[in-house]
Amino acid sequence: MNFTKTSHKFGQWADSRANTVYGLGFPSEAHLSKFAEKFSEFKEAARLAKEKSQEKMELTSSPSQESATDLQSPVTPESINGTDERVTPDAAFNAESRAEPNAVPFPHSSTSITKHWEAELATLKGNNAKLTATLLESTANVKQWKQQLAAYQEEAERLHKRVTELECISGQTTGIKTQKTELNQTIEELEAELKAKEEELEKLKEEVENADQLQTQKDSLTQKLQETELRNAELESQLLDLEQRLENSQSEDGAFRKSLRSLLELLDGKIFELTELRDSLAKLLESGCS
Structure with a gap:
């Protein structure tokens, strides 16, 4: 199995023998790179364990002795089972660290071997279908999240502009107060002049009437x-x-x-x-x- 980075935050690997594809999403590219490194380490460890088990099988003299093969359990997010919970890369690494090799006994008859592998193949096909549906759902969710992110960015830009305008208005408040004081003084002076003009006008009216x-x-x-x-x-x-x-x-x-x-x-x-x-x-x- 080879791990492939399909995007900056998503990767997948395929098990060709089981005809199954696994995928995992990450919050950042750094987590994806770290998981890829750990994947390669565990893959190499599984290969070495398999070689050691084959050497032990060759040294075993009893043909009826059951042999065990160390298998690395794939780490998949819980969203594959249909839940909305997310699995962080650290949790995935801990799960892989705790995973122990499982001993799979090989049945003696060819019929039981065939049935066993048919059951395994059916299980893997079911998991593959679930994973495909989950990937499609994840793709749709990613599109929806992108639209929501664009809307949030537009709202943030609008709020930023509004804050800038409010800051400009608050900066102009002192000048407005000064202008208001000057205008009040000018209004008082004009009112005094208006009263004087009114008195003069009254005198002129009296002269005109007389x-x-x-x-x-x-x-x-x-x-x-x-x-x-x-x-x-x-x-x-x-x-x-x-x-x-x-x-x-x-x-x-x-x-x-x-x-x-x-x-x-x-x-x-x-x-x-x-x-x-x-x-x-x-x-x-x-x-x-x-």
Whole structure:
């Protein structure tokens, strides 16, 4: 039997003669490595014990003497029997240390040997089926535990953020108290100014009530103000119109300048062509005279 690490925290070994697979889970990778080392030690010890028992059988002269073979009992978690209890690696090591070799007498007849091994094979097949079901259940539990762990991690991150926010808020409490004190002083000053303004306003109301002339002047000023506002609105509309016209004239001026440049470029081209034509005619005239 060879122990194989199938993951960081789970390992299994198979008994090919019994057609059975055993598995065991661990809380950490260190426990898994320790169990693997102990497994190899006990495996080697079982092999040596088996060799010694074979030597004793060869030295025995009586053919009817029953021989015993030292067998290492596999350590399996109690969850294989259908319970939810977990077996720690230390408990498994203690169980292996306490395990003593069992003497298995070999029956004399071939029929009894066959029946014996058939019963053993049926038992091992049943244990294998139980172990397979347990492994499937463990796989499902692992998936569920991973989902729960992810949810717990998200909740922990959210709580951590909340704690950070609360710490920031508690750190700002002193500043808020200082600002509150300053605001209270400002409010008191504003209330005092408001009272003074109210008293002044009361005096002004008394003066307005006692002076009809001030009321007439107020109406006149109000009318003038309205007229001024209307005139201001007209002037603003005229100003906007003038600005629009200015923009249009500027755009027209730009377009005119652009067209003038294109005309100048065209005129330059024509002048260049006429110059070439004149030179060609002059050359033709000179060649004709000669």
